[in-house]
Amino acid sequence: MVKVKLFATLAQIARKRMVEVExxxxxxxxxKLSQIYGEEFRKELExxxxxxxxxxxxxxLDGLNTPLKDGDTVSIFPPIGGG
Amino acid sequence: xxxGKAEKPVYIxxxxxxxxxxxxxxxxxxxxxxxxxxxRKEVGVDRARIACIGPAGENLSLIAAVMxxxxxxxxxxxxxxxxxxxxxxxxxxxxxxxxxxxADREKFMQVVREKVNKLRNDPVAGGGAPKxxxxxxxxxxxxxxxxxxxxxxxxxxxxxxxQSGEAMAAxxxxxxxPCFACPIGCARVNKLFYLxxxxxxxxxxxxxxxxxxxxxNDLHTIILANHLCNELGFDTISAGTTLxxxxxxxxxxxxxxxELGDEPPLRFGNTEVPIYYLPKMAFRQxxxxxxxxxxxxxxxxxxxxxxxxxxxxxxxxxxxxxVAQGLGLQYATCNRGGDHIKGYMISPEILGYPRKFxxxxxxxxxxxxxKEFQETTALVDAMGLCIFTMFGLWIEDYxxxxxxxxxxxxxxxxxxxxxxxxxxxxxxxxxxxxxxKADDTLPKRLLEEAVPEGPHKGSVCRLEKTLPVYxxxxxxxxxxxxxxxxxSELGLEWYK
Numbered sequence: 001m002v003k004v005k006l007f008a009t010l011a012q013i014a015r016k017r018m019v020e021v022e023x024x025x026x027x028x029x030x031x032k033l034s035q036i037y038g039e040e041f042r043k044e045l046e047x048x049x050x051x052x053x054x055x056x057x058x059x060x061l062d063g064l065n066t067p068l069k070d071g072d073t074v075s076i077f078p079p080i081g082g083g
Numbered sequence: 084x085x086x087g088k089a090e091k092p093v094y095i096x097x098x099x100x101x102x103x104x105x106x107x108x109x110x111x112x113x114x115x116x117x118x119x120x121x122x123r124k125e126v127g128v129d130r131a132r133i134a135c136i137g138p139a140g141e142n143l144s145l146i147a148a149v150m151x152x153x154x155x156x157x158x159x160x161x162x163x164x165x166x167x168x169x170x171x172x173x174x175x176x177x178x179x180x181x182x183x184x185x186a187d188r189e190k191f192m193q194v195v196r197e198k199v200n201k202l203r204n205d206p207v208a209g210g211g212a213p214k215x216x217x218x219x220x221x222x223x224x225x226x227x228x229x230x231x232x233x234x235x236x237x238x239x240x241x242x243x244x245x246q247s248g249e250a251m252a253a254x255x256x257x258x259x260x261p262c263f264a265c266p267i268g269c270a271r272v273n274k275l276f277y278l279x280x281x282x283x284x285x286x287x288x289x290x291x292x293x294x295x296x297x298x299x300n301d302l303h304t305i306i307l308a309n310h311l312c313n314e315l316g317f318d319t320i321s322a323g324t325t326l327x328x329x330x331x332x333x334x335x336x337x338x339x340x341x342e343l344g345d346e347p348p349l350r351f352g353n354t355e356v357p358i359y360y361l362p363k364m365a366f367r368q369x370x371x372x373x374x375x376x377x378x379x380x381x382x383x384x385x386x387x388x389x390x391x392x393x394x395x396x397x398x399x400x401x402x403x404x405x406v407a408q409g410l411g412l413q414y415a416t417c418n419r420g421g422d423h424i425k426g427y428m429i430s431p432e433i434l435g436y437p438r439k440f441x442x443x444x445x446x447x448x449x450x451x452x453x454k455e456f457q458e459t460t461a462l463v464d465a466m467g468l469c470i471f472t473m474f475g476l477w478i479e480d481y482x483x484x485x486x487x488x489x490x491x492x493x494x495x496x497x498x499x500x501x502x503x504x505x506x507x508x509x510x511x512x513x514x515x516x517x518x519x520k521a522d523d524t525l526p527k528r529l530l531e532e533a534v535p536e537g538p539h540k541g542s543v544c545r546l547e548k549t550l551p552v553y554x555x556x557x558x559x560x561x562x563x564x565x566x567x568x569x570x571s572e573l574g575l576e577w578y579k
Binding site for chain 1: 214222223228244269286288436539
C-alpha cells in the first residue's frame with residue numbers, strides 16, 4: 001500500500017488528509033484517487049498539481065510514470081504559492 | 084529624505100503640499116495601534132495613512148520595523164531603529180492629488196484588465212493564495228524537507244500541519260483582508276476568542292519563525308506572537324529567529340539558567356518564550372536586552388556567532404538552503420542580507436514557476452535563473468507592485484504594463500537591464516560601505532553540516548560551486564567587486 005497525504009483543496013474535496021491506496025505508478029494512483037473521490041477531485045487535479053514521492057517531485061523523477069512501491073509516501077498539492 | 088535628529092519625539096504631518104513637524108511626546112512609548120488611532124484622530128482626517136514605529140524602534144532595536152496600517156511592516160534590516168534614532172515616531176500623510184496620468188489611459192486600463200484577469204485565473208494567485216493565505220506553504224515546504232526546525236538543526240517538523248494555512252483557516256480565520264485594490268487578497272484576519280479585537284496575520288514566514296523554528300506547534304501562540312510584533316514594531320522573521328538562536332545557545336549550555344533567574348527558560352517548544360520575551364526585547368529589559376539587536380549580536384556576545392542563522396547579519400527566512408541550492412545562492416548574494424523576497428527561488432525550485440527546476444540542481448542554468456529572478460524582482464519592486472503578482476505574471480507582463488503606462492517601447496531585455504542596474508547599484512553601495520566577497524556567505528552549519536533527515540538527508544548548500552559561476556554571469560571580478568567596464572555598461576560610472 002502507498003500512503004497518500006492530501007493537502008489544501010484536495011483534502012477538502014476528499015474530506016480526508018490521508019488515505020492508503022494500492023498503486024504501482026503515479027498515474028495509476030491518480031486514476032484510482034479520481035475514481036474514489038469523483039469528478040470534482042479529477043477536475044482539481046487537471047488544474048495542475050505538485051506530486052511528491054517520499055518528498056521528491058515526480059517532475060525530477062519519471063513524471064507520471066514514476067514507479068511506486070509498498071510503503072512509499074506520496075504527497076499531493078494543488079498549485080500553491082506564498083512566502 | 085529625513086535628515087538629522089529632532090531634540091524630542093516628533094511626527095511629520097504631510098497634507099498636500101503642507102509639511103509640519105509636530106510634537107509626538109504623547110505617543111512616545113505607545114504601541115503601534117494606539118499611536119495610529121491617536122494621530123489619525125489628532126489630524127482629524129480618517130483617510131490619513133500612517134507609518135510609525137513601536138517601542139522596539141524607539142529603543143533602537145536593530146530588528147525593529149516601520150509599521151503601516153497597524154499590521155503591515157517594512158520589516159527587514161532594522162529600519163525602525165533609523166526612525167527611532169531621529170526621534171521620529173511617525174509620518175502621517177493625507178494626499179490631495181490624484182494618481183499620475185498614463186500616457187494613453189484607455190490602452191493602459193486595457194492592459195491592466197488583461198493582467199488582473201490573468202491573476203484571477205491563475206491557480207495560485209486566484210486560488211490557493213486567497214483561500215489559505217501564505218501559510219498554505221507550510222505543508223509543501225515541510226513535505227519537501229526544507230522547513231527549518233530548532234534553529235536550522237534539522238528541516239522537517241513532525242507537527243507542521245497544526246500551523247499550516249489549512250489549519251489556520253479551520254481554527255482561527257475570520258476573513259481575508261486584501262490590500263488596496265488587490266485582485267489576490269491573501270492577507271488573513273484571525274480571532275482569538277478572548278481578545279476584543281480581531282488581529283491581522285500571521286503570514287507564512289511568521290508562522291515558521293515562531294512555530295517550527297522555536298519547536299512550537301501551537302498556532303494560538305504564533306498568532307499572539309505575531310500580534311505582539313505588530314504592536315511593538317518588530318520584524319517577525321528576525322524576532323522569531325533571534326529567539327531560536329537564544330534557545331540553541333541555552334540548549335548547548337552557553338546561556339546559563341542562572342543568567343535568566345526567574346525569567347522563562349529558553350527551551351525549544353516553550354510557548355511562554357515569545358509571549359514573555361518580545362515586550363522585554365522591545366523595552367530592553369531583563370534578558371530581553373541581550374536579544375534586542377538580533378541573533379548575530381546575541382550569538383557573538385557568547386562567542387558563537389556561527390549559531391546565528393543569518394547572512395550579512397540579517398536573519399534567514401523559512402527555507403533551508405541546504406535543500407534549495409538556488410535559494411542558498413540568493414540568501415548569500417542578496418544585497419540586504421539573508422532574504423528570500425529579492426529572488427524567490429522557492430518558486431522555480433519547489434512550486435514550479437515560472438519554470439521548473441530540481442532544488443538540488445546547481446548548474447549554470449539554475450544560476451541564470453537566480454540572476455533573472457533578482458533582476459525581475461528589482462523591477463517589480465521599483466514599479467511599486469507586490470511580488471506576489473509574480474506567481475501569475477512574469478517579465479513580459481511587467482514590460483506590457485510599463486510600456487502602456489509611459490508610452491514606451493521597452494523590450495524584455497530592456498526590462499531585465501533595469502533590474503540589473505538596480506542590483507549593481509545596490510552592490511556598489513555595499514562595496515563602498517565595506518562589504519566584500521567574504522560577506523557573500525552563509526552560516527557554517529548550512530555549508531558544512533548535512534541535513535540530518537528527510538528527502539534531502541545528507542545535503543549541504545554548495546555555495547563554493549555556485550558563487551564563482553554567479554559572479555561570472557554577473558560580469559563581476561572573481562573577488563566579487565564590479566569592474567568599471569560593467570558600471571559604465573549599465574550607465575553607473577558616476578557612482579564611485
